[in-house]
Each structure stands twice: as structure tokens, then as C-alpha cells.
Amino acid sequence: MMSLIFNPELRRNLWLEFSPARLIAMPAVLFMVLLLAWTWGKDEGMAIAAAVSGWALLVLWGTRLACDAVISEVQGRTWDGQRLSGLGPLRMTIGKLAGGPAYAWYGGAICLLALLGSGGIAGEPLVPISLVVTGLFAQSVALWFGLVQLRLRSGVQRFHVTFAQIVGIAVSVQLAPFDHFFDVTVTWYGLTFDAFEFALMSTAVFTVWAWIGCWRLMRAELQYRSWPLFWCAFLVFLLVYFDGLSGQYFGLFSPIASLSEDEAFLWQAGGFMTVVTASWFAMLLEPKSIVRLRRLLERLGRRDFGRALGDMPVFVAGLPILAISAVLLSLGKPEPGLILVQAASLVLFLLRDAALVYYVVLSGSRRGHLAALVYLVLLYGIVPGILTGADAGPLLAAFVPLAAQAPVIGLLGPGLQAAGFAFLLSTRLTRPKA
Template identity: 30%
Template sequence: MLFNAEFRRYLWVELNLHRVVVMPLVLAGLFYLTWITRSYETLWNPRNFLLTSFMILTLIWGVRQAGDTVIQEVLQRTWDTQRMSILSPWSMTWGKLFGSTIFTWYGALLTLVALYLVIINHYPFFPEDRLWQLMLFAVGCGLLAQALSMMFSMLNIVNGTMEQRRHFSTPLIIGLLFSFFFFIGVEHLFHTPLDQEPIIQWYDYFVPLTPFALISMGALLLWSWLGVYRLMSMELQKHKGPLMWLLFLIFLCGYAAGFVPVTRSMAAEDQQLLKLGSALLIITAMTYLAAFFESKDLLAYRKTLFHARRGDLIALFRALPLWWVGLCLVVAVQITILFTPFRADFIQATVSHDLTAPLHIKWALVAALFFAIRDLALMQLLYLNPKAKRAKLTILLYLTLFYVLLPEVAKAVGLESLLASLFYPVATKDPLIIVSPAVVEALVVISLAWSRWKGLMRAA
């Protein structure tokens, strides 16, 4: 990584002699003041000072640095020059992510070394295994928060929404959320003995909570790095296609399936049904997120249709929007569920429903699919409006209207049983009543989005 030109540039800028000398002096001075005024009966002690210093350096300052590294280039009009350099997307990703935060990590590593010495010398009964878990957890929190901060800032740059914005609040939000998560984890590590560690069941494995959380954090960190790399590739006009996104969805489904509460006494069909249900929920949620955040470049859609007309399958796959891939997976999982037999006693135990009344779960799943298609088409309809200023906020308002406000109004006026099928799937209704409203709403929104698309094509 030292041979990365972008990383070396940050080394020269961030780690000049003045900064390298001042950082340990400031930390040492503050640590000394904490040491001479310490009170182990309160929270004011060197251990907590070092943990707080690490949090500020990595989760507040470092997250801000990672989130601003490319944004500042855009605002200072130097990003276009860097985009034309010979650096690969991978080199640019590593250089920006680790170079922009190198100074904060310099201070953070000093605090970790001091924390290790303090605990070893003044907390002799603290297990060394737990100490190393604490170190790994702290470093993992910092790396993950900074990677997510840069990923969300790259999303804004790829979507072209940063040029008019001088203040970027997402890094601060990420930093505060991870700071809260960090202190919860530290509290657990300090006050939970190793022999009382909660046990997590994942598939047929029983793993202590802390090692499992560290492994999960490591996996999420790798995926976040890959996400930053993919966005950087898009920004450098070297598109990688949706394969990485597809693999991430498969990973999420496989990871979540390990937590599905299945027992050996359950029938194989019932276990499969529960795991497919969890996969359906995850893929649907991620498809909504992809449609909400992904760039709505008109030219990109035209390129996708162009490759489809030519029959160039490889180019078509590379040009596919991520939410198209997610929607295809949703349909595939839906079809698999529809062809999976539903046992009556399992459904009764799962949904707590009296089976003397008809329950059309499969028809409700079909309706849910069309409601999702309606929502995705609505997002495209609003994004394709050239006059829209706050399309994302408008989408959130519409979804709140459809799924919260209108159902509550219908409930308040006593029409919930009559109008419920207009807002969400109701499995207790007749199949025609369950599916028809969702299909009609989806077709109406799709026709409006298609009409707007054709209008934009004629104007282009």
C-alpha cells in the first residue's frame, strides 16, 4: 500500500513533522491530567479517558475525514483531475480511505497502546483474551464506521447531489451511531465474565457472543470496502456490473438464515419455508434501498435498453440497475415459496390464525409483490421528474401515506375491513379482492412512469 501514489500523497500532507510531534504530546498531557485527578469510584479514570479519546479520534474525527475526502475534492474542483489519473479504482479507494484517516489512526493507535499498558498494569484480574477482544472490537468499529461514511459520501457523488451542498451531515450521524454502539460493546466486554458469555446459535453452531460479533463485523467490513470500491469504479467510469451486489444479497440471506428458529423436529418443508421467508424480507428491503439510493441517470437506462435490444447479454448484465437485480431475486424467491407446500398446522402455529376461516397466504404474497412493484415504479416516476427538487423526501412521504396515514384514516372512520386491501395484503379476504387492488395500482403507476420515460426520450 505504501507504493500507492494517493496514499503517499496523504502521508506527506497528514503526517508532517509538526503533527507527528504534537499528537502524542497533546494525548500525553491530557492523559497526565486525567491520571493525577483520577477517581476509580467514578467514570473519571485513565481507562475511560483513553477509550473516549479513541472514540473521538476514529468515530468522530476519522469518520468525518473519510466522508469528506472525495467531497472536498469535488467542492475544490480538483476531483475531475484525479479521475483522469492512471490510478485504478482499487488504488484510489485504498488511498483515499486510509490516507485521509492516517493521522487520526496515528493518534488512535497511541491510545490503544496506552490502554493496553494501563489495563495490564492496573487491572490484573482482567483476562488477556478479553483485552484482545476489546482491541479488535475498537479497531473494527473505527474501520467499519469510516468505510460506511466514505460509501455514503460516494453515493451522493455518484448521484450528483453534492455540488450544491457545503455541509454533509451523514458522517456525523454515522459517527454518533457507532459511538453509541462502541460504548455498549465496551460495557459488555468489561462487565461480562468470559464464563458467562451469552451463546449465539447460528445454524447448528453454538458460538460465544463476542467472537461471533467480531467475525460478523469483519465480514461486514469486507463488504463495505467492496461497496466503496464499486462506487469508486462507477465514478471513474469503470463499471463493474451488479455481480458484487448479487453476491452481497446471497451472503445476507445465508447469514440471516442461520438465525431462523428451526428445530430438528420440524419438517424439511417448514424449515425451507421459514428460510425462504427471511430471504424474501431481506432481498425486498435491500431492493427498496437500492432503488432509493441508486443513481437515476437517464443515459444509464437508455444504455441498458440499448444492450437489451442488441441481445448483448454480457453488456446488458453489466448495465443492469441494482434494483432490477433485486427485483428479479424477489420474483424468484416468491415463485419458490408459491411452489412450496404449506402445512396447515405449521401455518396455524406460525401466524396464530384460526384455520376454520380461509387464509390465502400465497395470494397475499402475490399481492405483496405487486405492491412492491408499485412502490419501485413510483420511485422511478418521481426520480424521472426533471423538476423534482427533493425526490427522496417525496418518496418517503408517499410511502408513509400509503402504509401509515391512509390505513389509519380508514381505521378511524370504520372502513378498515372494506379498504384494507387497497393499502397492504390481507390474507383473510377473497383471492380476487386480495390481488386486484395491488395489480391495478401497480399498472397505473407503471403506466405513468412509462409515459414520463417516453416523454423524456422524445425531448432528449
Template identity: 30%
Template sequence: MSIDINPEFQRNLWLHLGWQRMMAACIVGFTIGYAIFLVSDFDKVSYAANLLLTIILGMWGPRRAADALAEEVAGGTWEMQRMSGLSAWSMTWGKLVGGCSFVWYCGLLALGAYIFAGWKLGFPEGRAGNFWLGIYLLLVGAVLGHVVALGVALIRLRKTVQYRRLTITLAQTCGFIVFLAISGGGTAPVLDEASFAPTEAYVFDQGYAWPMVRAVLGSVLVLWAIVAVFRLMRAELQFRAWPWLWTLFIGFTALLAAGIAPWPGGGAIGAALPVFAAMVLLTYLAALADRRDPIRYRSGLLSLRRGDFSRAAAELPWWLISLVATFMALAFAISAIGPSLDGWPTSLSALLLRLRLLSFSHLTETLILIILFMCRDIGVLMWLSFGAWRARSDITWLVYLALVYWPISIILIFAGYSQFITLILPVASDDLFWSFAPILVQLAILGAMLHQRWRQATRSGVLVPELAP
């Protein structure tokens, strides 16, 4: 009986998992480990194995995951693959598992050395508080980092068909950050095992060790990330992408933001502010990741006009869904805000006051300003995307955000012009007119500019042109 093997997976195994490479990795790894043992002890072997695991699975792995796609684009074979009979799921796990097969082989060799050294040392607890939990965190973080890297590469591919090294570097960086956030150095030993205890997190006011929370959260996020990469691959293969899963993910993120906190007893306000911040962040990320094609937006508007709600939903920008969720989070936050600091978590209020991030006397106005400033920033991104700078709109927008929200604000504050800070920062003051007037004027000017750019991009005289007969 023959077994059908995914051709993409088989091709990647042939390319990356030859017996010469496997033998060389085994010999080199054993030689390095034995040399470290001879000049020191099993403690140093454990440290070295942990460092190798971080380099191999955390840094090299995400790069290989993104390269599995970038090499196809650079070699000119990606279009041929898109026209092949492979399904989106076959291409997804074929590239993800097959492209990283040699990485996992080397990582498992290092993991074997780490477990052997841990056995000789009596299985030290490490930073995770449990030897085996630390290994699980490492593996989950590695899988999530690889999937995220491939997802970022697919997002970049939607914006340009040219091979760019930035795609690989950006994807690798995102994957490595995710790896560190989930693994948390879980396999790394600590200097004083007896006095070390992992910090606690509070999930709906119930205290749990942070490593355990990261393990559960990382496992769930792996499933979400795999689904996301599969959906991105389907979109790349010209399948229609529905927004329902993104809407569910927004709800999932809101639940996490409301339920997980580093302090107990946050109450409604302790849940409202993290949810609002998470929705703002998702809106920015969705706008940056979106393929901001004015023709696509126009097609969605025309579909909505003629009552084709199925196609209109498929063309719906995901950042618009996040924006609606942000408005809902704003309403939740305003309803939870009281007139005083009563009911606020002490640690949260102290942190905000120390950093001067919010004025409690004008917190509601500040949250509304954040929404308005976010609308301005997304409007600027759309204006850049609808013009001649479309190919460089992402990096131009990021530079704009960096300049506006950091050096210019610092210059105004330390140069003695803090009364003009509402021009660039959403911080409400006692004078509500001066707080809201600058951003409303900016939105009005930007709206006119964006409408003009839209007309030029769609070659139409009205926002939603009439259908041709």
C-alpha cells in the same frame, strides 16, 4: 533503490499528518489521561479511553473518510484527479488510509492508554467477554465504518456533482451505525464482571457468543466493503461495472440471513422469513443507491434488443437483480409455510403475534402483498426520478415512505378506519378481494403514469424504440 509511493496516499499524509499535529495530539492526550488518573483511578482512565476511541474512530473517522472525497469536489480538483493516471485502487486506498491517517494516529494513542489501563486492572473481560476480542471488534468496526462512509460518499457523488453537507452527514451517520453494530461497545467495561456474560447467537443451530460472531462477520464484511468501494471508484472513473459481484453479495446476504438467528431450531420457516426480509431490504437500498438515469435504462434495453448482452448486463439496474432474488425468496418462504404454528420457533411466533405484524392464517397472502407494495414503492421512485424532481427524488421518496408507512397508517387504525388499512399497508385479511384490489389498482395507475413519464424522459413513442438505421 527507490520505492514508489501512491501519490494520493502521499498527498494525504502531507496534508493530515504533519509533525506539529502529531506532537500536539500526543501532548494533549497524555495531559488528559494523566489528569484523569490523578483525580480518580485506572477504572476512570479505561472509561475515558473507551469514550475517546468511540468518538475518534467511530464518529470522526467516518467523517474524515467521506471528507477525503468531498473536499476534492468542493475544491474543484476532483475532475483533475479523475483524468490523472492514478488507478481506481490507488485512489481508493490512498483516500481511505491517507485521508484517515491522523484519525488513526489519535485513535492508536487512545488505544495505548486503554491497553495500559487494562494492564493495570488485570485485563478485564468487558462487554466482549475478552479484553483482546473487544479491541479487535473496535478496530474491525472502525475500518468497516470508514469504508462504508467513503462508499456512501461515492454513491452520493454519482447522483450529484455539487458539494452538499448532506453527503458528509449521511456518510458519517451510516459509518457510525456500522461501527456501533460491529464493535458493540466491546472495549467498554461492565459494572459487574462476575455476573456478566455475552448473549449467544445460533449459526445453523450451533450456539456461539455474539461478540465472536460479530468479529468473524465484521472481518468478512470489511472485505466486501473494500471491494464495493473499489467498484464504485471504478464506476466513477468511467469503467464498466458488471453486476456479478452484486449478485454474489445477494447470495452471501441470503446465506447469512438463513444461518444466523437469535433462537435455535428455527427450521425452514425460521430461515425463509429472514431471507425474504433481507432481500426486500436489499431491493429498497439498491433502488435508492442506483443512478436512476432513464437514458441509461434505455441504452440497456436497446443493447438487449440488438443482442449486445455484454453491454446490457453492464447497464442492468442492481435493484432489478435484488427484485428477482426477492421473488425467489418469496417462493422459498411460501414453500416453508405450514397451515399451522407447528414447527415455528416459539420466540419468533410470540414476537410476531405480540407486535401484530403478521396474521398466521394469511401469512402467504401477506408476503405476496409485501412484494406488490414493494413494486409500487419502487415504481414511485422511478416516476420521481424520470421527471423534473429528479435531483430531489431520493429525499422525496423517503418522505413518501415515512408518511405512508407510519403516520397515515396510525391515523387509520386509531381513527376507526382499520378496514381500509390494506390501502397503505400489506396486511392480508379474510376478504382477499379487499386485500388485493387496492394495491392492484394502484399498480395499474402507477404503471400508466410511469410509462408516460418514461416516454417524456426518453423522447420516444414506445417503451423500446426501434434502432436508428
């Protein structure tokens, strides 16, 4: 276990990050900042300054360092050597996650000590824990997104680090601080939590998933064959987690009776909607390789299902879970058929988007993902706008997921579009000649 944590990658990062000068600089700077805060607001002032400094170090800067732990290797041409080393994906992930932002944690630890030493912020006993959990979560997401970008394109640049940093910071912003204005509690499967505590617990749980995400991407980057089991487990987790919150939505917004069928579906199907959304983003963020698709089809043709699973896009592997969750959602509802139609329509839209994105990205264009997103904006935004303006409202269900209003069009529309884009995609599947 100790060799797993204190591995060569972590040690190398510590060598790089902790020069004698930097060891002295961090406490010196923080001492000045905290002393200034103490002169203004005594213990309370120092506690607030420590919390803010800790957040700046762990979240603002730590995200950059975490992502850079991989991106700087690629830019320094040492990444292939690391991929070839005997470290393996788990030790590499631990080495990057713990080692990359180690210096930020050095400063963060000083801030935590100052925060605790000054008696903390009045009425906010969970701030130190929140600081640690938020820092871990933001850094993990930044590393994860850095790996996503690395796998999406062969070359990475400095702005990819900034992009990952922004994503890490954005997802770690919790709504919990606004509790004080609304005094919100959260009901999860009938259990009532203080919103801040619930957000903190949720962040901790999602941090573990972010670690798993980093590890799985590291496995792929190190050419380990992986089956999409953890992705399926993540979808099940999302389903369970967000279904528990569905009741909360009713309490916050309007009674179900006043909602349209489509709106009621959205609020009741919190878990289902989340897994569809997660599948959509997985489709978008997964590397798209025509070679991998060809190999997948060839392996399926040979009934080599074990290897085929390793090549299968994860959003495809998660489709059975979407289907099962749709059936479970419909059970016990007054109109199960309508719910299934709505769910099927959503899945067809997912497949249409996937076929479109794959077709455009596999054209070889350098900005394929951006071009695909523009086409999706046209299909989801401009076309429905034209239809509405032209009084062709019933056709809307063919372009936006509103199947409850027109079930036949809601299924045929995305279904035909998905088939059309799938046909176009199939034209790219022919192997080049030797």
C-alpha cells in the same frame, strides 16, 4: 501488492495529514488526556480513557475524514482530475480509505498502545480488537455513503460530509455492550456465540462488504462498466446470514403458535425480509437517470444484454434472488402457497415504490427523493389509517404488506398501483429531440 497499497493517492493524503506540527500535536494532546485519566484512576482509568479517546478519534472523527477524502476533492475541483488519472478504482479506494483518516489512525494507534500498555479494561479483553474493527467499519460506511450522495446529486456540500459521518457512526453502534445487562447469547444455525463476539465477527464481515461497496461505487464513479454480480452476491450473503438468526428470534420473543400468519411469516423469513429491505434501500439510494433508463431499454431492445446489465438498476438485477429465496422459504412449510403470496405481495410493494420513486425523482425536482418519501409515508401510514378508521380493514392489504389476511387484495392492490406508477414513469421515457 505493495504498489496497490502504497499508491500515490495514499502518499498524497499522508503529505497533507502529517505535517511536523500535527505529528507532535496528536501525541502531546493524548498524553495530557491519558495522564489526567491516570491521576484519577491509575491503570484502569487510563485504559478507559484510551478506549474512549480511541473511539472518538476512529469513529467520531475518522468517519468525517474518510468521507471528506472524496467530498473535499469534488469541492476543490480536483475530482475530475483524479477520475482521469491512471490510479483505477481499487487503488483509489484503498488510497481514500487508508489515506483520508490516516491522522485519526495515528491517534488511534497511540490510544491502542496506551490501552494495551495499561493492561486493558478488566474483563473486556476484546476492546482493542473491537476498537479497530469498529473504526474500520464506521469509516468504510462513511466513505460509502459519501460516494452514494455524490452519485445521487451533481453538487455536494459540507452537510453531506456530516450526514455521512452520522450514518457511519450510527451503523457502527453495536448492541453488544448491553449484553452485560441481559447476558444474551446468539444462536446462528445451531451454533452458540457470545453476543459481543458475534457482533464483533459480524462487524468484521460487514466491513469487508463495506469495502466492496466503496470499490463498486468508485468503479461507477470512474466510469467503469460493472455488472451487478457483487450486489447479487451480497443478497445471497444477507439471506444466509439472517436466515441463520431466524431461530434466535423465536427464542427471544414468543412461540410461533401464538403469532398471526403475517407475524409468523416475518419471523420465519428473516433472510427474505432482509433482502427485500436491502433491495428497497438500494432502489432508493441508487442514482436515477432517465438517460440510463432509456439506454437500458434501447439495449434490451437490441438484445445487447451484456451492456444492458451494466445499466440495469441493481435492485432489478436482484429480483431473481428474491424469487428463488421466496420459493426456498416456502419449501417444507405447511402452507407454501400462502408464503409465496406473502412474498409476491412484498415484491409488488417494492416494485410499486420503485416506480413511484423513479417517477417523482425523474421529474427533475431538486428534492425529488424527499418528495417521494413523503408520498410513501402517505401510502404506508396515512391511507391505512383512514381505511382502519373507516372500517375498511379488508382493503388494508392493498396498502401494507398483509397479504395473508386477504391474498387477492394483497396481490391486486400493490400490483395495480405498481402498474399505474409504471405507466406514469413510461411517459418520461421518450428521448428529447435533437
